[in-house]
Amino acid sequence: MLSFRKFIVKTILIIGTLVILDMIVGKSIIWMSLHAKSGDYGKNRYVCFQSLERCLIFGSSRAHYHYNTSVIKDSLGLSCFNCGRDGAGIIQNYAKLKIIKKRYNPKLIIYDAFPPVDILTHSDNHRDLDLLRLYADEEIIRDIIVEVDNSEKIKMISNLYRVNGKFHNIIKDYLVVSQLNETNGFYANNSSMDYLKIANPPKYRLMYDSLKIHFMEEFIKECFPAKVVISISPIWYGMNQDELTPLKDLCAKYNVALVNFSDSPSYLHNDKLFYDGAHLNAKGANYFSRDLVKKIKRLK
Amino acid sequence: MLYNSINFIIVFPILFLLYYAIPVRFQKGRNIYLLLTSYSLYIAYNGVYALVLLLVTVTTYTASIFIERYRRKQQAILLLGGALSVLPLLLFKYSDFILQIMNDLFRLTYLNISLKGLNWIVPIGISFFTFQALSYLFDVSRKKIKAEYDFFSYALFVSFFPSIVAGPISRASYLLPQIKKIRPSFDYANAVTGLRMMLWGMFMKVVIADRLGLYVDKVLPNYVNYSGLACFEVSILYSIQIYADFAGYSLMAIGVGRLLGFDLPENFRRPYLAVSVTDFWHRWHISLSTWLKDYIYITMGGSHCSKLKNYRNILVTFLISGLWHGSNWTFVVWGGIHGICQIIEKALGFHKRESGPIVKWLRITTTFLIINFAWILFKVPSIEDYINIIVRIFDFNLPFIPEPIAMLDILFLLWIIIAEIAKEKGKRNIFFDSRIPAMRFVSYLFIVMMILMAGILNDSNYIYAVF
Numbered sequence: 071m072l073s074f075r076k077f078i079v080k081t082i083l084i085i086g087t088l089v090i091l092d093m094i095v096g097k098s099i100i101w102m103s104l105h106a107k108s109g110d111y112g113k114n115r116y117v118c119f120q121s122l123e124r125c126l127i128f129g130s131s132r133a134h135y136h137y138n139t140s141v142i143k144d145s146l147g148l149s150c151f152n153c154g155r156d157g158a159g160i161i162q163n164y165a166k167l168k169i170i171k172k173r174y175n176p177k178l179i180i181y182d183a184f185p186p187v188d189i190l191t192h193s194d195n196h197r198d199l200d201l202l203r204l205y206a207d208e209e210i211i212r213d214i215i216v217e218v219d220n221s222e223k224i225k226m227i228s229n230l231y232r233v234n235g236k237f238h239n240i241i242k243d244y245l246v247v248s249q250l251n252e253t254n255g256f257y258a259n260n261s262s263m264d265y266l267k268i269a270n271p272p273k274y275r276l277m278y279d280s281l282k283i284h285f286m287e288e289f290i291k292e293c294f295p296a297k298v299v300i301s302i303s304p305i306w307y308g309m310n311q312d313e314l315t316p317l318k319d320l321c322a323k324y325n326v327a328l329v330n331f332s333d334s335p336s337y338l339h340n341d342k343l344f345y346d347g348a349h350l351n352a353k354g355a356n357y358f359s360r361d362l363v364k365k366i367k368r369l370k
Numbered sequence: 371m372l373y374n375s376i377n378f379i380i381v382f383p384i385l386f387l388l389y390y391a392i393p394v395r396f397q398k399g400r401n402i403y404l405l406l407t408s409y410s411l412y413i414a415y416n417g418v419y420a421l422v423l424l425l426v427t428v429t430t431y432t433a434s435i436f437i438e439r440y441r442r443k444q445q446a447i448l449l450l451g452g453a454l455s456v457l458p459l460l461l462f463k464y465s466d467f468i469l470q471i472m473n474d475l476f477r478l479t480y481l482n483i484s485l486k487g488l489n490w491i492v493p494i495g496i497s498f499f500t501f502q503a504l505s506y507l508f509d510v511s512r513k514k515i516k517a518e519y520d521f522f523s524y525a526l527f528v529s530f531f532p533s534i535v536a537g538p539i540s541r542a543s544y545l546l547p548q549i550k551k552i553r554p555s556f557d558y559a560n561a562v563t564g565l566r567m568m569l570w571g572m573f574m575k576v577v578i579a580d581r582l583g584l585y586v587d588k589v590l591p592n593y594v595n596y597s598g599l600a601c602f603e604v605s606i607l608y609s610i611q612i613y614a615d616f617a618g619y620s621l622m623a624i625g626v627g628r629l630l631g632f633d634l635p636e637n638f639r640r641p642y643l644a645v646s647v648t649d650f651w652h653r654w655h656i657s658l659s660t661w662l663k664d665y666i667y668i669t670m671g672g673s674h675c676s677k678l679k680n681y682r683n684i685l686v687t688f689l690i691s692g693l694w695h696g697s698n699w700t701f702v703v704w705g706g707i708h709g710i711c712q713i714i715e716k717a718l719g720f721h722k723r724e725s726g727p728i729v730k731w732l733r734i735t736t737t738f739l740i741i742n743f744a745w746i747l748f749k750v751p752s753i754e755d756y757i758n759i760i761v762r763i764f765d766f767n768l769p770f771i772p773e774p775i776a777m778l779d780i781l782f783l784l785w786i787i788i789a790e791i792a793k794e795k796g797k798r799n800i801f802f803d804s805r806i807p808a809m810r811f812v813s814y815l816f817i818v819m820m821i822l823m824a825g826i827l828n829d830s831n832y833i834y835a836v837f
Contacts, residue, residue, distance in 0.1 A: 266596060
């Protein structure tokens, strides 16, 4: 009996210490992420809490590498920031937009949609929660996280869990002031085509993710009164146009412009403009950005 | 129940406290509690498939009693009891494979017949609890143990929740006496050891195995998009992933057993430090390899026969081992590779040779590479894909581009490698086994923090749980 009591007491002691450490260490790292000076977390901090640009571009890595903010700014006469982030899907982008809209209303919002991360069941929605957990002190963000996975309510009791998988990068981005090779969020990739990466085009199952489509609809609604453009940027492989059906329906429903370059002949299989099957290189991004603004100017 | 799930973290402390709330003098009550818990957890995971577990339990229980009572008809009873016990395993796990072979044969003979697969979900742990029950039946028939007449004790032996999902496969002679004896009210040292095992096992699973799985799942299914060097690099990560996943689970299972006062058998002993493939099988999934040795290999004659027959026995045993792991030709080939390597080692006397330190490390490296290349078969859907990956790895015309690995993962890899080598050399764990209580305390906290901060915490399944 005594030994059992001793075991329980020591276990409670360890758990108690862990709770305190969780609060101190976890909260400190979360604080660092909200005050990061550079890197990915510095950029996200800027996007969510400081940006005031008139034109914002959202999306995944395809947004990040495809939309040259200088070209867009010069052509449209609007200050522009590229909020694109590698692996970010519609859920993450919607959450960021919600935070931004608390501060101001941009004039133009461009969303680079890519079906595997924005519409289809291909990508795991939990990936999007990775960044959002850092901002879970905001009630709107917490609600979005719990809408994706109810068990996050319990898991996020731990502050250390909220920095899971990224604590080392957060600390680095807070302590080290490094210059990202970016221009207002746009990353110009000067690599040439990696032929290994296009050896076998990926095949995505045509299964729509109702949660993603729900958030896409919420994103479009949240954009107003800004002008919204849903953009499907070029892809070397080409795209199964059936994947875009829910997007086309949503754009028609809310009278939102859909600009589709995924089947544009000048980009399909054009090795000179891409560095892999899904991402334009710097030259390709410049061409595309110019083509895009021409189309945007023609929109009413 | 998956040990890396939030449900386990919430439910297990309650189960643990309730267990010890039952006074020691009500031993039977404690066992019934464990039995109800085991079945409740199985039902929560697999619903109606608990009936499969019950069927295997009742069949082997009844057959063993009949064997003991009617020794003259032992063979017939053993055959019937064994067949009935194995039937669910064959139906759920192998029916589609058998139908596929039949369809391939029909195609070869130009018969226009195509049989449809059953596509049934395999009850979790079926390979493990079936083998555990069968070992009891075989031991009773060989008079190694007496038949167990207490149905509840026997049912607990088969369904024991710490090990039902992915082992270790316990022998009745090892676990049943622990179930039936009066266990101490609470063993502090055992419980602390159990908790440490659970902690380290969880770390191996969610921090090492699941993090490495991110690279493996990115590269191996899409190997044509990656260089040969990347494929080779990731194959090594897969070898470590499968070890950390399975050994981590085993450690957690053994740890849970210890917390409840049970001693489950060791299942891994630094397998990648083996000096031969034969030695590897004395260190990897020890409970399965001893099962196969005792009930297949020795039954066929073992090494007490001519050399050729001995080699046949080795090959058959490992082909069965391959099939046990999965119903696909890739697993059969995997088993075949291991069998052939051991035959070669036996023929050349390698497995018995002692070596100096340099030769020993050469042997360890060679053995690891053989095992590593064989593991790729576990990750590919067909032998054709396996051959393509191997060809790719040795195609030196491809660009020499490795797959980038995060510094954090490299540090974790180094950590586990150093820990394994230190344990192999018999060194005490300077953190967990420190004589300074504060050092132990800090170690436990550090591991838990690493699990929370670096582990993949999305309730992922265990690789071996699908076997």
